[in-house]
Amino acid sequence: MNIIYTLYWDRGGANMATHAVLEALGVPYKLIEIDLTKQMQKTPEYLAINPNGKVPTLKHNEQVIYESSAILMYILDQHPESGLAPSLNSPKRGYYYQYLIWMSNTLQEAVDRWAHPENYISGDADLKQIKDKGNQALARCWDILNTDLGQKGPWLLGDELSGADFHLFMITYWSHGYDSRAEDWPNLRSHIQAMLKLDAIQNMLAQEGLSFEC
Numbered sequence: 001m002n003i004i005y006t007l008y009w010d011r012g013g014a015n016m017a018t019h020a021v022l023e024a025l026g027v028p029y030k031l032i033e034i035d036l037t038k039q040m041q042k043t044p045e046y047l048a049i050n051p052n053g054k055v056p057t058l059k060h061n062e063q064v065i066y067e068s069s070a071i072l073m074y075i076l077d078q079h080p081e082s083g084l085a086p087s088l089n090s091p092k093r094g095y096y097y098q099y100l101i102w103m104s105n106t107l108q109e110a111v112d113r114w115a116h117p118e119n120y121i122s123g124d125a126d127l128k129q130i131k132d133k134g135n136q137a138l139a140r141c142w143d144i145l146n147t148d149l150g151q152k153g154p155w156l157l158g159d160e161l162s163g164a165d166f167h168l169f170m171i172t173y174w175s176h177g178y179d180s181r182a183e184d185w186p187n188l189r190s191h192i193q194a195m196l197k198l199d200a201i202q203n204m205l206a207q208e209g210l211s212f213e214c
C-alpha cells in the first residue's frame with residue numbers, strides 16, 4: 001500500500017488524536033517517532049519541518065502541516081466519506097470548528113498553565129499561582145463540556161461522532177494525572193468510556209504503548 005501520510009509523534013503527545021483518526025480512516029500511514037525525552041524535537045532536521053520544535057507534524061505529499069487540530073481538520077477534509085467531519089453546509093460544521101479551535105486555544109492553554117507553569121514566568125517563586133489559575137480555568141472548561149455533553153451528547157456534535165471527539169479524548173487522557181481530571185465530571189466520564197470502545201482509540205493506545213481505564 002502506498003503511504004499517504006507521515007505522522008511525527010511522541011508517546012502520549014498531541015499526536016494522539018491524529019493518530020487515532022488515521023486508524024479510524026484505515027488509510028496507509030507511517031509513524032516517525034520524535035522522542036521528546038531525547039530532545040529530538042530540537043534537532044535541526046526536525047526544526048526544518050516544524051520550527052516550533054513540537055509534535056505533531058504531518059507530511060502529506062509535499063505538504064508539511066503542524067498544529068494538532070489543523071492537522072486533524074485537514075486530514076478529515078481529504079476523506080469526506082468518513083463522516084467524521086460535518087459537511088460544509090451542515091449546521092454542525094460551526095460547532096465542529098468551535099470545539100476544535102476552543103480546545104486548542106482555551107482548553108489546551110489551561111492545560112499548559114497547569115502542566116507547564118514554567119513557560120509563563122521566570123524563576124520558581126510564582127509557579128504555584130500560575131498552576132492554580134490554570135487548574136481553575138481547566139475546571140471551568142470541564143464544566144462547559146460537561147454541560148454541553150449533558151444537553152447534546154453522547155458526542156460533542158450530538159449523535160454524530162466527529163474529529164472533535166478524538167481531540168477531546170486526547171486532552172481527557174492527559175488530565176488523568178491532573179488535579180482537575182475530566183473523568184470526575186460524569187458526562188465527560190461517559191464520553192471517555194464511549195471513546196475507549198472504539199477500535200481506533202484502542203489501536204492508537206496500543207501502538208503508543210499507553211493504557212487508560214476509566
Ligand SMILES: N[C@@H](CCC(=O)N[C@@H](CS)C(=O)NCC(=O)O)C(=O)O
Nearest residue numbers: 013014041053054055056067068069
Ligand atoms: N498547540 C500544539 C501543541 C503541541 C505541543 O505542545 N506538543 C508537545 C507535546 S504534547 C511538545 O511537542 N512539546 C515539546 C517541547 O515543547 O519541547 C498542538 O496542538 O499541536
